[in-house]
Amino acid sequence: KNQVEQSPQSLIILEGKNCTLQCNYTVSPFSNLRWYKQDTGRGPVSLTIMTFSENTKSNGRYTATLDADTKQSSLHITASQLSDSASYICVVALTGTASKLTFGTGTRLQVTL
Amino acid sequence: GAVVSQHPSWVICKSGTSVKIECRSLDFQATTMFWYRQFPKQSLMLMATSNEGSKATYEQGVEKDKFLINHASLTLSTLTVTSAHPEDSSFYICSARPGTGGGFTEAFFGQGTRLTVV
DSSP, rough: OOOEEEEOOOOEEEOOOOOEEEEEEEEESSSEEEOOHHHHHHOOOOEEEEETTEEEEETTTEEEEEETTTEEEEEEOOSSGGOEEEEEEEEEEEEEEEEEEEOOOOOOEEEEE | OEEEEESSEEEETTTTOOOEEEEESSSSSSSSSOOOOOTTTTEEEEEEEEETTTTEEEOTOOOOOTTTEEEEEETTTEEHHHHHHOOEEEEEEEEEBSSSSOSSSOOOOOEEEEEEOO
């Protein structure tokens, strides 16, 4: 069964600190892996997309890594800001059918003062 | 990035009535749009794939007669929840892919519609 598991489920950090979110997947055949940020009551917004051959990709303070051999990905957030408080969702797409996205349950991040 | 607009952002309706949700791609054409439902603290679940000019493809367990999808143009898809009941209360999100071909392309999400059935 194709699954995407994320950890931790929730996380609270102080403003300015760094954090790393984890994603493990069993989706096969793999096409690409995406990280999305979803604010409460809003639709997901894309942060990064990585294909099989990419190991890392950055978008400002967000850096995603991918290990296709171990089927693991991480999202590192540097110098967190209050506006980073949101759910971060790992999404894996199947090869050959870009419409089939498997969503993780997300990590709820709260950045506090 | 490309913009996908959903309307309304939230709606409250009485049990037994129907509600229509619109999804528009504002600055690109999308042959394919997707409708998702998200319950609190859960993943987005794909309900159906909306194809312009043809019938939608529904995921297993989704009632096509209850969730009517119309994709009449390359920039607009609508989801109508018919005879809504409280258990249909959820967050509905659409997404659209630019272009008309298959393969790997980015999908852009709307802001979502919070439906509450009372």
